[in-house]
Amino acid sequence: MLKPALLFMLLCLSFSFNTWADNPPPGTDPVLERQLDQYLTQQSFDADVAVKQIQAILDSMSEQTPLETRVRAQTYLLFSYLYQRQEPQTQQALDDLLAIKQQQPGANALAEIIAAELEVHIQRNQLNEAYLLADSLSELLADARNPRVLYWVHALLGRLYRIDGQYDKALVHYDAALVALMTTNDERTLTRRSYLNLQIALVHSELQNWQRARQLMEELVSEAKQQNQTQILPDLYLSLGYVLAxxxxxxxxxxxxxxxxxxxRQQNNQLLALTFLNNLGSIYIEHKDYPSARQVLTQALTEVLPLNDPDNEQIIRFNLGYIKAIQDDAEQGLAEMHQAFSYYQKKGNKAEIEGYLTWFANAYRELKDYQKLADTLEWQLRLREEIMSEKR
Known part of the structure; x- marks a missing residue:
């Protein structure tokens, strides 16, 4: 099974584009804001290095540091822990950030705090809690004036609604983020615009408007190459590869x-590399080139085991189980598929579960187990009806 636009990548993009370097807005510390911009530009994929970099900036702050700047830095520290799944440190950083709310920050800082909390809920798959925050956050944005905050928060809300399949709402927020982006013109404007266009392309891909999604992605790749923005190409290639498949x-x-x-590999971005390996394995499965699929997926499993990355590990195990079911031992392979599938069932994302059922159906069809195929298709149909009912 292919993994679509990498969640980790999207989180990093929404995090990494939080910068308005040329003219820091009122209520911020210009020197520290530039240091935070530089941190984003030079951000390491090594978690320990990233934490040390942002902690050094926080340690240089004083009681006179404006709250908006402090909140921005504290948010970056939180995300460094969050995206590396360091749960105790994440919770402590979140508690520290939420404590700033007691100091009655302005609309810009408050919006960023609530958005950071919402991001944590998304990453933890606590979507109900995220939706509760989304309503109050949308209202708060009417009073926010910092273009960086407006851009990031609208992009975040767009992603939340895209995850939930509320594509109209998602596009409204992506458009608002583009409006905020129009007030800037620096070396990172292309990167930010690429992120938003990427999100819009993902909406089209999830609607299976493949040709439009491909057109948008190929335009982004071309523009990135023309502007020598090679650092964002791997992220764009991931989504383009999903669309092409x-x-x-x-x-x-x-x-x-x-x-x-x-x-x-060149960027030392191990989580992104693992997703490419999984997707290559899935493409070989589509070709029925099972030896190549097994080879690349076994390599991926070897690389993922030392990491605390259950999302990548379980999808890799699922795909390896599929190959075993088709090629070697149907009973053992299906058991491995079900074991990995249970991880996604616990997450409770019905759209994600429905996608995995397609591969169970494929396996039962290959194995000529038509009773289980019929049961799986019936389950899949019920899920689709539930998903559509919830979106009405």
């Missing part, structure tokens, strides 16, 4: 995933 253009999908894997 959706179009069943597997030859092009394989080539673009290999390019992305090379770029992720």
């Amino acid at each position: 959706g179009q069943k253009d597997y030859t092009a999908a394989e080539a673009i995933n290999k390019q992305g894997l090379e770029g992720a």
Whole structure:
């Protein structure tokens, strides 16, 4: 099974684009704001290095440091822990950030605090809690004036609604983020615009408007190359590869995933590299090239085991189980698929569960187990009806 636009990548993008370098807004510390901009530009994929970098900036602050600047830095520290799944440190950083609310910050800082809390809920798959915050956050944005905050928060809300399949709401927030982006013109404007256009392309891909999604992604890749923004190419290749596979253009999908894997390796971005390896394995499965799929997925499993990355580990195990079920031992392979599938069932994302059921159906069809195939298709149909009912 292919993994779509990498959640980790999206989180890092929403995090990494929080910068308005040329003219820090009123109510902030210009020197520290520039240090935070520089931190984003030079941010390391090494978690320990990233934490030390942002902690050094926090340690340089005093009681006179404006709350908006302090909140921004504290948010970056929180995200450094969050995206590396260091739960105790994440909770402590979140508690420290929420404590600032008692100092009655202005609308800009308060919006950033609530948005950071919402981000934590998304990462923890606590979507009900995220939606409760989203309503109050949307109202608060009417009083916010910092373009960086407006850009980031609207992009975050757009992503929340995209995850939930509320595509109209998602596009409204992406448009608002683009409006905020129009007030800037610095070296990171292309990167921010690329992120937003990427999100819009993902909306089209989830609606299976593959041709429009492909057009948007190829335009982004072309612009990034023209502007020599090579650092964002691996992220773009990941989504383009997913879209190409959706179009069943597997030859092009394989080539673009290999390019992305090379770029992720060069950036020392292990989580992104793992997703490319998984998606290459999935493409080989589509080709029924099971030896190549097994080889690349076994390599991915070896690399993921030392990491605390259950999302990548379980999807890799699921795909390996599928190959075993088709090629070697149907009973053992299906058991491995079900074991990995239970992880996603616990997360409770019905759309995600529905996607995995497609692969169970494929397996039962290959194995000519038509009773289980019928049961799976019936389960899948019920889930689709539930999803559509919840969106009405």
